[in-house]
Amino acid sequence: MGRRVVALATADEAFQVIAAIDHQQHPLLGQDSGGLAGCDLNEVPLSADWPAECDAAIDFSLPDAVGSAVANCLESKTPLVIATTGLSDETQAAIAEAVKQISIVWAPSMSLAVNLTMKLAEQAAAALKNVPGGVDIEIIERHHRYKVDAPSGTALKFGELIADQLDGETKHVHGREGETGQRSLNEIGYHAVRVGDNTGEHTIVYGMLGETMELRVASSNRDCYASGALAAARWIQGRPPALYSMFDVLGLS
């Protein structure tokens, strides 16, 4: 994702890439980040050091690395866009503390289509929850074989938003195996498929007695996430310290 953010930012006059950051041991440190991203050389070498100041930072990294991005942005008072998924409770607590001083956009999907589908999924859950016979809601996500967290942050967010629309307590069930017994009506099922180079696909199934409805959103490359993160970096300029979501950025709140 870092490569696509650098490539799209380089191609857009509204942005100037001033740093490209990876960890201390990365074998490509020192190489031109434009070259690594497959675009024009930009004389910004891949580095482990954060700049003293910049207008905004975008984090697509690993769950364990997000804490250091938050700490660095706090030090330089830099607005931060966090796209990394699978964050620990500790990192989430660090974000909650940081937003007292800096503005942060945090979302499991930067894609416009995904965020719009989340709104439709909420609406569908609210409309179908009292249907005669009940509705079974299952979330199926597909991603590339390299993905390290499951289910996707996006699938978890879909589940959270849908659960908020349902009555009573929702059980979140991850996969099924063996003698599971009959499905209860108060659960949301999650299924994480890992296949090839799939760049991200989510299907929300609403199964009723007599008919089934599905909402599906799929990317064909990863630029929807990179361009969404850049839009968030632009949107966050001048915002007061707070935790924002892509719903805020996209005007979907």
Ligand SMILES: NC(=O)C1=CN([C@@H]2O[C@H](COP(=O)(O)OP(=O)(O)OC[C@H]3O[C@@H](n4cnc5c(N)ncnc54)[C@H](OP(=O)(O)O)[C@@H]3O)[C@@H](O)[C@H]2O)C=CC1
């Ligand atoms: N919100 C959204 O729209 C999207 C979110 N994502 C999420 O973004 C994250 C990154 O995805 P992706 O780009 O595919 O993952 P990659 O593994 O391809 O890239 C992560 C990069 O972060 C580097 N890294 C590791 N530790 C640190 C550190 N301490 N500081 C800086 N960089 C570090 C890794 O280095 P090394 O390779 O050496 O480990 C690697 O280069 C995932 O959590 C993914 O789920 C992905 C797409 C969209």
Ligand SMILES: O=C(O)C1=N[C@H](C(=O)O)C[C@H](O)C1
């Ligand atoms: O790792 C990925 O690729 C993606 N991760 C995000 C997630 O976990 O939801 C977003 C997107 O689906 C791509």
